[in-house]
Amino acid sequence: MSVPRAPERQWVPLDDRGLAYGDGLFETVLVRDGQPLLWDQHMTRLARGCQVLGFPLPSRDELDRLPGQAGPGLRILKLILTRGSGGRGYLPPASSLPRLRWQVMAFSPQPLRWRDGVRVRHCRLRLGIQPLLAGLKHLNRLENVLARAEWSDPDLADGVLCNSDGWLVESTCMNLFWQREGRLETPLLDDCGVAGTLRAELLAHLAVSEVKATPDVLAGAEAVWLVNSVQGVWPLARLDDAEGGSLATWPIGRAHRHFQAVAHDLLGYPVGFAE
Template sequence: MSLASEQSSVPMDDRGLAYGDGLFETVLVRDGTPLLWDEHMARLARGCQVLGIPLPARDALDCLPERAGPGLRVLKLILTRGSGGRGYLPPASSSPRLRWQAMAFSPQPSRWRDGVRVRHCRLRLGIQPLLAGLKHLNRLENVLARNEWSAPDLAEGLLCNSDGWLVEATCMNLFWLREGQLETPRLDDSGVAGTLRAALLERLPVSEVMATPDVLAGAEAVWLANSIQGVWPVAQLDDAGGTRLANWTIGRAHRHLQAAAHDLLDYPVDFPE
C-alpha cells in the first residue's frame, strides 16, 4: 500500500488517473474528529469489494483525521488501484495508492436558514447497477451536469437516470416530504449513496422510492443533503430552461430532517422562524 499526503505526485501510469479506477471519500473533520467516519469507511469497504481493490488497513485510515489540523476541515481520501495491468485489464495483484488532502472549510449558514434555488439538469445518468451507490473516481456525468449552469443563485441541479427516475443532485442526495412521509430516491441503478443519507435512513422513517420529477411539485418540503454541507431546504425549483416549477416557504416542515442531520454533523439545528 502506497500512502502519501497531498504533496505526493501521481505517476502517469496510475490507473485512477488513466481510467478512474478507484474510489474517494470526502469527510468533515472537526478538530481532528471525523464525522460519520464509520459510514465513510463502510462505503469505502463496499467500493473496494466491488472493484476488487485491496482495502487499506483500518489503522492506516483512522490516523488521518487527526492529521487534518485544527478547526473545521474537509479530509479527502483518494484510493486508486495503483499502476500495472495491460490496458483496461487490471494487474493480477494490485498495489493500491492512497492519497489524502485536508482543506479548511466554511459552510453556508444562509442556505441552511433560507433555503436554495435548484434546477433540473438536461443530462441523464447512465444505468449501471454494479457501480450504483459507490463513490468511484469516474464522475464525468456530474461534471457535465454541473457545467449546465453558472448563475450564482442556483445552488444545485437535480439528475434523473436514462429511464427518467429521480436519482440525486450533482453532489448531494435528495429528500422530500409527501403526504407526511419522508422519501428519497432508490439508488439501485445509479447515483452515490451518501454517508449522511445512510445515517438518516438508520435514524428516521425514510422510504426509498422510484419517482419521476413531477413528484416534487406536489411535495410539502424538499431538501438536498450531504455530509459536508449538511441539509439545504429547497425554496425554488426550476426546469432546465430556467422556468419556475415550484416554490416553498421555508418553515417548520423543513426543520425536522435538517435537525436530525445537523445533530450528526454538529451543525446548528435551531433556525427561528
C-alpha cells in the same frame, strides 16, 4: 504502508489507473478539530467500493490516522484510493497495490442556505444506468462535471438529475429527500448515483422509504431537501426547470426544520433557525 515522500504524497504517476481509467474511489470527509464526522459510514462505503472494484482496502489503522492530521477547526479531508499502477490495458493486475492519497482543505459551510433554503434546477443531462457501480463514490464523475457545467448562475445551488429511464436520482453533489403526504422518501439508488454517508445515516435514524419516483414528485412535495455530509441540509425554497422557469416554491417551515435538525445533529451543525 510506507509513508510516501514529498512530492509523491501530492502526486500520482501517469500510469496510475485512477488517472488512466478513473479506476478508484474517493471520500470527502468533514473533520472538526481532528474528529471525522460519519467516519464509519465513509469507511463502509469505501470498503464496499473496494469489494466491487476488486482491490484491497488499506488497513483501518492506516485510514484512522488520517483525520487527526487535518488540524484544528472545520476541515475537509479528501482521500483518493486508486487501484494503483499495473495491469494490461483495462485488465487489472492480478494483485493490486492500491495507492492512497489525501489532502486537507479549509471549509466553511453556508448558514444562509441552511436558514433560507436554496434555489435548484432540473438538469438536462440524464445519468447512465450502471447497477454495478450504483452507490459508489468512484472516480468516474464526468457526468457530474457536465451536469454542473449546465449553469453558471451563482443563485442556483445545485441541479437535480434523473437517470436515462427518467427516474429521480440525486443532485450533482447531494442526495435528495422529500416529504409527500407526511412521509419521507428518497430515490432508490440501485441503478446509479452516489449513496451519501449522511443519506445512509438518515435512513438509519428516520422512517424513510427508498422509492422510484418521477421528477414531478418534487414540485408536489410538502418539503424537499438536498443533503450531504459536508454541507448538511439545504431545504429547497424554489425548483426551476432546465430553462429557468419556476416549477415550485416552498416557505421553509416546521417540517423542514425537523428533518434538518436530525441531520445537523449528526454533523454538529446548528439545529435552530429563526423563522
